[in-house]
Amino acid sequence: METISENRSFGGTQGVYKHASSATGTDMTFGLFMPAEAADGPVPVLWYLSGLTCTHANAMEKAGAQSWAAEQGIAVIFPDTSPRGEGVPDDEAYDLGQGAGFYVDASEAPWSKHFKMWSYIAEDLPSVVAENFALDMDRQAITGHSMGGHGALTFAMALPGRFRSVSAFAPICHPTKSDWGRKQFAAYWGDEANWGPHDATLLMQGGGFDGPMLIDTGTDDQFFDLLGTHHLAAAMAEAKQEGQIRLQKGYDHSYYFVSTFMEDHIAFHAEALYA
């Protein structure tokens, strides 16, 4: 693992690191905020999965998470959203290929060689950070924005016992019924019969999440129709899922929306992580 940069931030350290990923077969870059408390021993971890077009840097720079994570003594991991670099395939569209890994393991050419973001987030990166930093991997929570909200919800439900709490900002809730989902799943997995259970609404219908869930979506989200919030809301109610979906009046899909509610989300996760 190589250190790209480390900056003092809110009494802790905002680092950027690079490592050779066994999952993607490429170098991968991630951001990690470590609060001051890490000097005294392992701290709880919040994963933040980013949305389409983002790298590790966008949320790290714009979401305002460090302030509240420092207050709560929680580390925050900001992974990249896809493999990148020489030999990694891409597409002209913003929503396929690099920057659009969708947190799945691709089986179809040309994507199958490197696009293994499910394995990367579920297995590879946890090993790397657990080995290199003072993190309490028994106390993990996960959140994300848009495509990353889809990621957070699906990891939380598909890996029972891993995360104590899950939240999401404007998540893609039902990708198998949305143009943000069908296009990518078809490219990465081919025929619909092969699509895995990487759909928050389907996972909710199959049992839901064993812990609290918090979802915020803006009423002026410019991608509202692509998110399918009503599908997940109905599924949560039917499953009697502990949690809430909040529709935030006047907010859109931007980091101005994410940063506004970041304090709430980190306080929500802190309650579960310190329970």
Place this chain on the structure above:
Amino acid sequence: METISENRSFGGTQGVYKHASSATGTDMTFGLFMPAEAADGPVPVLWYLSGLTCTHANAMEKAGAQSWAAEQGIAVIFPDTSPRGEGVPDDEAYDLGQGAGFYVDASEAPWSKHFKMWSYIAEDLPSVVAENFALDMDRQAITGHSMGGHGALTFAMALPGRFRSVSAFAPICHPTKSDWGRKQFAAYWGDEANWGPHDATLLMQGGGFDGPMLIDTGTDDQFFDLLGTHHLAAAMAEAKQEGQIRLQKGYDHSYYFVSTFMEDHIAFHAEALYA
């Protein structure tokens, strides 16, 4: 004035606007955060002047000011750092020309036609925002980062009665004795005999600021020698200037440093603005 974008943020609105500037003779873009309280009447104003290479956007996106400005009911203006666009001269160096206006009015070719950032911030932009937004122009404060800290300090001292409080993050404190200053003043004004009193240390030696002053600079600032903090510290002490210079251990010159202390700075200005 044209609206470029408006995003809901912390209960208020983060807008970006464009207007034809009489000072620079170009279109100029600025960011303006208006807190929810502006719906009920004029709110106090904090000016945030950015550093070298920045546009209006950098601090607006990365400094985390909206959270605390919303809490205090204060508007924040994020001006650009220079004129831009077709016909505006530039230099290959990052620290001269576009993105490096240094908050002065140039007298030398090729800069003199458009590089009038002193007049723009002191006269032109205040008229534009006072006319178009619910701002209480009798309650203004000013801050800035690096070159923008130099700007904040010099505007505050050269325009007595305009600002109730001034603060700065890692400001250039003594530009007439620094490579961040001498190079630009020579280009914009020619011979040193023509340099105006645009130097915070010289202004402090000439009387200082009639109000409280707060300055934060990191001990690990990679540009520490260019800032000349000790010159201003000595001048403040000699002038018995109300205020403080804080050296923050381990912090560098980045927005991670700025955002860490933004809460303190906005609380400091709120105390003066609501006194």
